[in-house]
């Protein structure tokens with residue numbers, strides 16, 4: 001599907017504009033069916049956007065927030081994406097939103113993925129908003145090059161849900177929604193910042209295998225248009 005690049009003079013300008021766009025989309029979903037869902041990424045890039053979105057005046061009590069992926073660590077671990085969302089997005093007006101974590105204590109990461117699939121089954125079919133990030137290796141969500149379940153994760157026929165992923169660049173075992181769960185969001189956003197990430201995007205937009213740069217699956221096969229938000 002096509003992608004559109006939205007470039008901004010600063011990260012602050014991007015954060016405000018993306019927060020407005022997402023708030024409008026969530027409000028439209030609430031107006032249409034009384035509820036809205038958003039799946040966000042972790043990492044370092046989204047903080048300013050989360051903080052801006054948390055102040056937007058929408059019916060947050062009708063919004064369900066979850067993560068596109070999570071490290072298999074408890075919410076009090078510094079590596080937790082839940083902790084990042086708690087500290088930056090579930091604040092201010094957005095405190096009223098419902099949050100569905102991917103991590104929960106379980107005998108194994110596989111069991112945690114099964115539980116997360118169960119708990120998220122009633123949201124995101126499709127998601128109203130998905131915010132993806134991208135690593136320097138071209139991963140997105142936890143679709144890492146060389147990942148243990150990368151083929152399953154990227155296969156459009158894999159049922160919606162959360163699966164596990166282990167990879168050299170991933171650190172802890174990961175829990176990640178599948179490509180099929182994320183690629184048809186009403187608003188599908190790739191949020192990246194810095195010249196380096198722009199170079200990575202340019203390489204990803206070129207020829208090459210999806211397995212080498214998994215963001216290519218989103219850029220090439222997502223059924224929703226990809227809105228790329230970039231600032232220096």
Ligand SMILES: O=C(O)[C@H](O)[C@@H](O)[C@H](O)[C@H](O)COP(=O)(O)O
Nearest residue numbers: 041042043044045133134135141
């Ligand atoms: O759990 C994660 O790490 C994210 O979901 C991941 O996919 C992230 O979006 C990229 O790694 C970019 O991370 P930065 O924003 O820190 O560059």
